[in-house]
Amino acid sequence: MALRADWLPALTAFESAARHQNFAHAAEELHLTASAVSHHVRKLESRLGVALFQRHARGVALTADGRKLADAAGSALADVDGVLRSLRSGREDHDRIRFTTLHSLTYTWLTPRLPEFTQAHPNLRLSIDTEVALTRFDEPGPDFGIRHGPGHWPGLTAHFLMDEGLLPVVSPNFPGIDQIREPADVARQPLISDHSRQGWHDWFRAAGVHGAKFDERLTYTDSTGAMNAAVFGMGIALARSRIVTPYLESGRLQRLPVPTVKARWGYYVVYPSHRRLRAAAQTFVDWLLALPKD
Structure with a gap:
């Protein structure tokens, strides 16, 4: 069966x-309505004479035939898509x-490591966006992102980079620092926080201090602001x-x-x-994932 051009919209919607296992998410990605996506899928099923999805109250699931076609x-x-992107790109975009990514991660963790990459790949150029809002990966958007979160986002492939811990830190010159020996002692001091997903409530609970009343004196949108406030x-x-x-x-600072x-x-x-990632972006991601994390 020759693939005709009028099959492409239906195949794209399918x-x-x-990939999303959800018509609404597919519609958002393709800038269509959910009913339009459903129409394309039913049209494809009618032409092929097979069911591609099992419909149920909570959504849809691929049939065996649907999985074969989806792959x-x-x-x-x-x-x-990869060929089209490479053809659209000039030499500068190619490289x-x-x-x-996050400003705080770029400032303190990534930038000190970048000389190793730029020395190994002097022909490649980096454009780093540290805006707070999550970026959509539309054209001509970023090749990839470094996100902080649970590790699964609809429509995105996610590769684990590294985990982290939460620890109280303070200036070596902070008054009464020698008297802070236990988690309960921390609760009696002025505290600084940021807009991270976990905060002081989580730390006190994990450290075994329950029902603590504490004073979050300063709150910053970014971790580097909180660190600098502690430095002072x-x-x-x-x-x-x-x-x-x-x-x-x-x-x-000291812990x-x-x-x-x-x-x-x-x-x-x-x-x-x-x-698929372009070759230049894949080179950087491979380097990033291979970095020592300790």
Whole structure:
């Protein structure tokens, strides 16, 4: 059976719905309505004479025939997408890697490691976006992102990068620092927080301090702001282990003799599941994932 051009919209809608296991998410990705995606899928099922999805109250699931077609369609569309992207890109774009990540992670963890990559790959160029809002991977958006979270996002492939811990830190010149020996002592001090997914409530609970009343004197949107406030002696900051390392190594901050709590979320490299990374971006991701994490 020759593949006619009028099959492509239906195959595209089916591939997205199969990847998301959800017509609404596919519709959002393709800028269609959920009913339009459903129409494309039913049209494809009618032409093929097979059921591609099992419909139920909670959503849809692929049939055996649907899984077979989804594997082939996903691979084929990814190949076409990769070729189209390479043809659209000029030489500068071919060598440029665009990615999005957190400002705090870039400032304290990534940037100190970048000289190794740039020396090994002097022909590649990096564009790093550290805006707070999550970036959509539309054209001409980033190749990939480094996200902090649970490790699964609809429509995205996620590769685990590293985990982290939560630990209280303070300036070596903080008044009464020698009297802070237990988690309960921390609760009696002025505290600094940021907008991370876990905060002081989580740390006190994990450290065995229940029902503690504490004073969050300062709150920052970004972890680097909280770290700098602690450097200037304004209180105790709840630090993320990946972010605080250069502050500890330089002596600007020191950890307190209390537990480090393993965080519920980690860092992941993510990119659209339907799209293969360009060669330049794949080179950087491979380097990133191979970095020592300790």
